[in-house]
Amino acid sequence: MLKEIADVVLGVADDIFHPSMNEKMDAVEAERARLEIELAEAPEPDTVIPHPDLAEIYKRKVDASATSPNDSENRAAATALLDGLIVRIII
Secondary structure (H helix, E strand, O other): OHHHHHHHHHHHHOOOOOHHHHHHHHHHHHHHHHHHHHHHHOOOOOOOOOOOOHHHHHHHHHHHHHHHHHOOOOHHHHHHHHHHHOOOOOO
């Protein structure tokens, strides 16, 4: 795979591909340069400081969700709680 990529790069550098490919490559490089400048000029993001009891709060929510889904009165709340805790599921 790396050899194929190297061959493509060498081909572009040697202008053996269609001129439109070189034009497209120039446009992509110009966009990259513009984005790098924009990123360099962007302000630093604010530092996020998590709540000191975040781990304990998370543990309580997980513990509560273990029994709540079986309780018909709390099923909707437990489902909403789980939706808030689960970011993604990878199988």
